Amino acid sequence: MRFIETWTPATIIATRDLTSGIREFVLRPDGFTAEPYPVGSHIQVGVTIDGRPETRSYSLVGEMDPQGYRIAVRRAPDTRGGSRYMWSLRPGARLNITLPASLVQLDWTRRHVCLVAGGIGITPIVGAAQALARRNADVTLHYAVRSRADAAYLDVLEALLGDRLTVHAGDEGHRLDLNGVFATLPKNAMTLFCGPIRMLDAARHAWEAAGRPMTDLRYETFGSSGLLPTDEFRVRLKGEGVELVIPRDRSMLDVLNEAGHEVMSDCRLGECGVCALDIVDVDGEIDHRDVFFSDHQKRESRRICACVSRVRGTITVDTLRRADAV
Ligand code: FES
Incomplete structure (x- = not known):
């Protein structure tokens, strides 16, 4: 699926702090009329970083909002x-901002849906919980946070789900046991997950260990979460004698495009694979932060999603042979 990016000017009409580290923004496009959008929708937002225009992707919280x-x-x-x-x-x-778009596909015919959120991964899950509860689905939500004080939207979720919501707060010693959760789900249950990539890896393994079809685990993650710290790294381009520095606050995709290499992109979330580049050599370690490649493909490390993945060290890529026909 390709997103059609229609940009529109918008105004921040309200902000509120949900926790000490999470702030909510209500963005109202010029000429806005409220229309339903699919579960799991996100928008791109134009931001300015060190004077440069860039884009960031944020999940929409909750179902359609008249504001x-x-x-x-x-x-x-x-x-x-x-x-x-x-x-x-x-x-x-x-x-x-752009108009809402979604890559998440929920099977609305399923009776049992398990929602799992880690930290700020709760944002797309709120709307999913509302939509499922409205359809009287048998929905449960497992919400993992470091501490209960870090949990955004608890009031909304408690009112919506009651005892079908379980908060797993690390500082209360109540860590999320995904093996245990998946083992007790009904046979035809589906899970929708959103959380950091380390937690997603654990979810995929637990889902597989429970003998469930991988197609019944739907997920999102955020490109900012990786297995290695976010640091500067270097990119060499095959056959071009060029070496570029990717600062810690920029993506390989943006730096390559700014240097005129025209790397295609679409979701910029590590989900679609359109930006994938062939890897020629790595002097260091790759931190695959996408959810497009399988575990096996990540271990093979033949390609890298330039929009989110990073490197510790230096990578040589071939910008001419993109894997957009994967
Ligand atoms: S643009 Fe979609 S994975 Fe990079």
Whole structure:
């Protein structure tokens, strides 16, 4: 699926702090009329980082809102600067956004749906919980956070789900046991997951260990979460004698495009694979942060999603042979 990116100017009409590190923004496009959007929808937001225009992707929180599009941004030091920019904005600020688009496909005929969220991964899950509860599905939500004080939207979710919501707060010693959760689900249950990539790996393994079809585990993650710290790295281009530095706050995709190499992209979330480049050589370690490639493909490391994945060291890629026909 390809997104059609239609950009539109918008105004921040309200902000509120949900926790000490998560702020909600309501963005109202000019000429806005509220229309339903699919579960798991996100929008792109034009941000400015060190004077450069960039884009960031944020999940929409909840179902259609008559006021505008609701997003929540976690202030995160180990990221590429988007959250810092968003947190600097006040109501009345103007920015450009795209219309909602979704890659998540829920099977609405399933009776049993298990929702799993890790940290800020709760944002797309809120709307899914509302839509499923409205359809009287048998829905449960497991929400993993470091501490209960870090859990956004608890009031909404408690009112919606009651005892079908379980909060797994690390500091209360109540860690999420995905093997245990998946083992007790009804046979034809489906799971929708959103959380950091380490947690997603655990979810995939637990799902497989429970003998469930991988197609019944639907997931999203965020490109800012990887297995290695977010640091500067170097990219060499095969046959071009060029070496580019990718700063810690920028993606390989953006730097390559700015240097005129025209790498195609679509979701910019590590989900579609359109930006995948062939890897020629690595001097160091690759941190695959996408959800497009399988575990096996990541171990083989023949290609890298330039929009989200990073490297510790230096990578040589071939920008001419993109894997957009994977
Ligand atoms: S643009 Fe979709 S994975 Fe990179």
